Amino acid sequence: xxxxxxxxxxxxxxxxxxxxxxxxxxxxxxxxxxxxxxxxxxxxxxxxxxxxxxxxxxxxxxxxxxxxxxxxxxxxxxxxxxxxxxxxxxxxxxxxxxxxxxxxxxxxxxxxx
Numbered sequence: 001x002x003x004x005x006x007x008x009x010x011x012x013x014x015x016x017x018x019x020x021x022x023x024x025x026x027x028x029x030x031x032x033x034x035x036x037x038x039x040x041x042x043x044x045x046x047x048x049x050x051x052x053x054x055x056x057x058x059x060x061x062x063x064x065x066x067x068x069x070x071x072x073x074x075x076x077x078x079x080x081x082x083x084x085x086x087x088x089x090x091x092x093x094x095x096x097x098x099x100x101x102x103x104x105x106x107x108x109x110x111x112x113x
Contacts, residue, residue, distance in 0.1 A: 023064055024076045024090060028053035031084040056087040060094075071097040 032049035042048060064072070075093035079085045 023061060024085070024087075026053075026057075026079075026085045026087055026090075028057070028087065031086055034084055053087050056091045060087055060091045063091075063094075067094045067097065 028050060032046050032053060035045040035049035037043070037045045038048075071094055075090045075097075076085075078093060079089040
């Protein structure tokens with residue numbers, strides 16, 4: 001029986017990796033319904049969350065192809081861990097992996113700094 005489970009897992013992995021190449025479909029309504037005020041001034045947490053998620057989705061759509069498939073897969077998987085996936089989290093995660101001329105000019109942080 002464990003052998004059958006291993007085979008099923010091996011067959012499922014390529015499908016999951018292929019899905020990472022596609023733009024993620026995240027239910028921002030479900031995620032934002034759980035939004036809490038960020039501070040005493042935040043009187044519309046759900047509406048603010050929806051706005052932020054729409055803006056992040058738009059930016060992510062424009063930049064999706066420039067990020068590596070491995071990073072896309074990791075960031076999409078990570079945002080689902082807490083139960084409330086978010087385009088803001090996916091975009092932030094991918095930006096942390098960003099490389100290229102802009103990133104090359106940034107100073108490297110040393111451990112403990």
